[in-house]
Amino acid sequence: MDNNNKLSEELLKSDGIDPANIPDSEHAMFEQLLNKHLNSKQPKTVIGRIFMLSKVKFKVAALIGCIIIVSAAAAITIPGVYNTIKNFITAIDEKDITEIIELSDPTSAIPQQVDDIYQIAAESKIKLVSLYTDTDDAIAFTTEVKVIDTVYDEGYMQGFLVITLVRKDNVWLVNDIDLENDETVKTELERFLEYHPNATELKLK
Amino acid sequence: MDPEKQLENIVIRCKSGQRQAFEQLFELYQPRLKYYVRRLDSSGETDDILQDIWIKVFRKIRILKKNNSFPTWLYRIARNEVFGRLRNNEKFIELPEEKNLPQYSDENHEFSADVAKRLHNALNKIQPYHREVLTLSFIEQLSYQQIAEIVGCSIGTVRSRIFYAKQSLRKEMESNNG
Numbered sequence: 331m332d333n334n335n336k337l338s339e340e341l342l343k344s345d346g347i348d349p350a351n352i353p354d355s356e357h358a359m360f361e362q363l364l365n366k367h368l369n370s371k372q373p374k375t376v377i378g379r380i381f382m383l384s385k386v387k388f389k390v391a392a393l394i395g396c397i398i399i400v401s402a403a404a405a406i407t408i409p410g411v412y413n414t415i416k417n418f419i420t421a422i423d424e425k426d427i428t429e430i431i432e433l434s435d436p437t438s439a440i441p442q443q444v445d446d447i448y449q450i451a452a453e454s455k456i457k458l459v460s461l462y463t464d465t466d467d468a469i470a471f472t473t474e475v476k477v478i479d480t481v482y483d484e485g486y487m488q489g490f491l492v493i494t495l496v497r498k499d500n501v502w503l504v505n506d507i508d509l510e511n512d513e514t515v516k517t518e519l520e521r522f523l524e525y526h527p528n529a530t531e532l533k534l535k
Numbered sequence: 536m537d538p539e540k541q542l543e544n545i546v547i548r549c550k551s552g553q554r555q556a557f558e559q560l561f562e563l564y565q566p567r568l569k570y571y572v573r574r575l576d577s578s579g580e581t582d583d584i585l586q587d588i589w590i591k592v593f594r595k596i597r598i599l600k601k602n603n604s605f606p607t608w609l610y611r612i613a614r615n616e617v618f619g620r621l622r623n624n625e626k627f628i629e630l631p632e633e634k635n636l637p638q639y640s641d642e643n644h645e646f647s648a649d650v651a652k653r654l655h656n657a658l659n660k661i662q663p664y665h666r667e668v669l670t671l672s673f674i675e676q677l678s679y680q681q682i683a684e685i686v687g688c689s690i691g692t693v694r695s696r697i698f699y700a701k702q703s704l705r706k707e708m709e710s711n712n713g
Contacts, residue, residue, distance in 0.1 A: 338674045340651030341658075342570050349566045359586060360561050367593040369552060411654070445687070487598055492628045514594045 367517070411463050411495060414502040415470045418493065419456050422447060435496055438505040447507065451476050456491070462522060464529040468495040468502070469522040477509055485516065492518045539603055546602040557593070562605075567674045569612060574670045575663065577618045584620065588613050606675055610685045614667075657707035665700030668693060 371397045403529075420427035427444055438533055440447075460471045473486035489509040496505045504523040510518055523529055542563070548556030572581050591612050599608055626696050654673075658666055679693045679702065686693065 332571060334676045336652060337654075338567065338676070339671055341655050342566055342646050343648065344652045344655035345573060346569055347566050347569055352562065352565050356565060356582075356585075360558075360565070360581070363589055364554065364557055364593070367590070368552060439615050443615075487600065489598060508595075509598065510594070511598050513597065517594055522662060 360505050410497070410500070411468045411502045412461065412534075414495060414504065415458060415461060415468070415493060418504050419458055419472060419491075422450055422491075433504055435498065435503040435505040438503075440504060440507065443507065447479065448489070449477050458534060460491075461521070461532045461534060462526075462529045463532060464526045465528055466497040467522075467529070468497075469493070469519065469529075471515060471519070472497065475509070481530075484516075490515050537691060542605060546596065546599065546605050549596050550599075551698070561591070564609060568609070570674055571610065571670050572613055572617060574658065574666050575614070576620070576656070578620060580620065584613075584616050588616050597628055606677065607681045607684050610671060610677075614685055627643040643706070653711060654704070657704050657711060660704040660707050661700065664696065665703050668696050669700045672697060 335381065339349050347502055406452060418433045420426075421433065421514070425448060427448065430444065431441060457473045458470055459473055462469050470491075470493045474488060475491055477487045477489075487509060489511045492508045492510045492515060493504055494506040495502050497503075506519075545556050545559050545563075549560060565585070569581065569585060572584050572588075576584060578693070588609075592609065595612075599605065658669060658673075662671075668686065671685060673678050679690045679697070683690045683693045683698075688696075690703055
């Protein structure tokens, strides 16, 4: 073993980590996550996936009853979340960094992602495709964008923006933005709905 | 097969959704990733953070363009994940870039378990932004360029940060020696 590997190994051991033997509990955690990932069904297009999930949600909602939907919808500050996401997307389009920061949760990683956000480009204006929200959390999906790869200078990456929002002191703020491909968008939505089972899809203006 | 080619091969198989490849990746990186996250995280939520990192790896590995850049990509995900949770608790402060660094030579130490233990203890006492670059340098032997990509700063900043980090580390180790 060379000197660097030996140092790395000994440092890990000093921290109680056995580099050659991962504990069973960590293996079990990983297997569980991997099973969940590999077993998730993946329809073909992003719009199709969101639509399919919408249909499922519609059926469930029908069973629960309209009253619950109405009361849940009333609890959501629809104009607030809609305005924030709409203004945020416009700010990305217009490269308005000040506005991006202003609409972001200051405790999130967004202020550190400004350089990446600046590289987002689209063939035409970026549009909001879908928005799901419960009382304090929301997730939005946009049309396809390109992100210029400045790190490896390999042209660009293509995908859909997945933007999550959080309501703090009655103000909706963006707290994460990611580029997802047409296969991972569904996983993001499923995960959000799993954690927020009362979330509803907002009808976009 | 050389380790880099082997890693590229694993990443390619992960992209096609092969379970065994993901498991190999986990075996290769979990211990060092855990060490890195523990050095950055003060919330004691290392296990949760590691889970979220792996979920992101599953979901995003398909859009990783350069298969051989996996380590840089992985540590960048890890860093973003920790920072996303750090909130206001512990901010990393950008250091001014030093233009004229004194010549620094890396002595070629023999690392015994005892030296590594003292190094580990000293590492935990220095500034977080120093600890981070040294951890990446020690446990992954990443280049300045790779560390710059993970940390999101210039190579010059990494160079100066590592220089001062090593000075702090040396001071800590010397003071521990009495």
